[in-house]
Amino acid sequence: MCGLVGIFDTRSRRDIDRALLERMNERQFHRGPDEGGLHLEPGVGLGHRRLSIIDLSSGQQPLFNEDQTVVVVYNGEIYNFGGLAEELKALGHTFRTHCDTEVIVHAWEEWGEDCVNRFRGMFAFALWDRNREQLFLARDRLGIKPLYYSLLPNGELVFGSELKAMKEHPQLSRTIDEHAVEDYFALGYVPEPRSIYRDTYKLRPGHTLLLNRGDAKLVQKAYWDVPFAMLGTPMSLEQAEAELVERMREAVDIRLIAEVSLGAFLSGGVDSSSVVAMMAQVSPDPVNTCSIAFGEAEYNEAEYAAAVAEKFGCNHHVGRVDPDDHSLIDLLAGLYDEPFADSSAMPTYRVCELAKRDVTVVLSGDGGDENLAGYRRYGQHLDDLATKAKMPAAMRSLLGAVGSLYPDTPSLPRALQRRQGLISMGQDPVASFFDINAVIKQDLRHRLFSDSFKRRLHGYDAVEVFREHAKAAPTDDPLSLAQYLDLKTYLPGDILTKVDRASMAHALEVRVPLLDHKLVEWISGLPVDLKRRNGEGKYLLKKSMERYLPHDILYRPKKGFAVPLAQWFRGPLRQRLQNALNSDVLHGAGVFDRRGLQRLFEEHDRGQRDWSTPLWSILMFEAFLQAEAA
Known part of the structure; x- marks a missing residue:
């Protein structure tokens, strides 16, 4: 596995700052400690850190085609590279190595943008074609390998496997994206295509990005989606x-x-x-x-x-x-x-x-x-839908309205703590499944967020992430749709x-x-x-x-790969959590209402509620802000 970085001047052939490119590349040293390489030519700079897996002696990157007009930096593995290499050799291409990387440059020469459809594996790569004056970025179908990019005010496109490499560029905006913050506190991660920074994005899984020299237009295309098309032949x-x-x-x-x-x-x-x-x-x-x-x-x-x-x-x-x-x-x-x-x-x-x-x-x-x-939440979602199907729409709407007014009081007997279930009755299937996934439910987010931050959101709600994907889903089966939404959000964004x-x-x-x-x-x-x-x-x-x-x-029942957060926050991490909830850097971000955070902490500390997941989300956000300020 490896790390890649690059700078591409969309406007001209200005020289790329070699020292800057080298710093960017070295920030990803951990991704490829075996070797590092750079390629620079007017208006283009590519960097690579290599973890040697296949063809240890001759798979160095950046890697070129025969006449040095096509060059690639790549992170991943193409498992069918042997068969592709034989096919490309039969078409007249000459190979100098035995590694999967070289397949990419020759596949580009032969099939252009469609080359990605030939690759079976996990990958993120950047390819420069000098003759066509095109930069081509691609990410694998499921989003196993990461790729960030940002078009800067000076016309440079900067990209990399990790944000830390791109942050070396002095013109990269470090302005926090409020919508990404809302997404994060709803889901526990920032989902594609957003990053935490405004104007910096993740290339979506199963997508490519093409740029032509002299044109700052980013042409992004989807080349694959999970089909959910029923198999033609029934089977036992x-x-x-x-x-x-x-x-x-x-x-x-x-x-x-x-x-x-x-x-x-x-x-x-x-x-x-x-x-x-x-x-x-x-x-x-x-x-x-x-x-x-x-x-x-x-x-x-x-x-x-x-x-x-x-x-x-x-x-x-x-x-x-x-x-x-x-x-x-x-x-x-x-x-x-x-x-x-x-x-x-x-x-x-x-x-x-x-x-x-x-x-x-x-x-x-x-x-x-x-x-x-396999997730338990699929069963919960299907049970919710079955319950709703037995009720008239008007009754569901009424119950949802009652839920929004229902007191959220931990002192109530457990049998009377029905707020979230009532709210769910008034939700459509996409919103209902989103709520099951949410690490902080919508009403709690609204109680924790400051008035000024809610105004800055301009009505945006993270459920729109799921709605966007649901519109493009190739299935309307309730279980398949839930799986599709997870494959598009939780899988690449979290797992x-x-x-x-x-x-x-x-x-x-x-x-x-x-x-x-x-x-x-x-x-x-x-x-x-x-x-x-x-x-x-x-x-x-x-x-x-x-x-x-x-x-x-x-x-046997699934246990999961979890840690005892609830106990930590009432024991060894109690002081650390208090310090974070009261830190200047957290409140300087203007996201939270102080009283709301204090109430959350006290209810958890007294054992009235298990707020460990929301509190962990806030603690990790504060840790991110501290790292930013350092």
């Missing part, structure tokens, strides 16, 4: 099980190409255990696995991971996380560059740290919940961002076979009752894995 459950296993095995197999040590994350859950089971089927050597053990049984799945590792004869490594290991708070603020409120980033960082001791590449089980409807930054901090490459786009396409076309049946999520995956994995691995 047994046939679906067999095909899923074969497709998973193939997706795993092509991700075992590496010239460095390779292993897998193993949490003991269904997804990671299934990936390890497939690795054991196709690997001639014992699989290297690693997992994290927690001090508290509520979060600990180490015994299940150990059972799977023993079954398949894995070389298993376990790291232990102290239940009071909250030392990473300030580090995470710098690692993610934006506010990021998924507290599982801490154990994710630790498991990446553990893995790097033994391997350079790991396979993970990320994507199974989104693909095969994949968390893993990319945590792994790259340790120069560790993570591959995700369950997000192979061919597998995702096929699963999306399955009947919904093969994904979720009788309240059981990931139904088909579990059935297909029964011949490989123990019953209690497949059908």
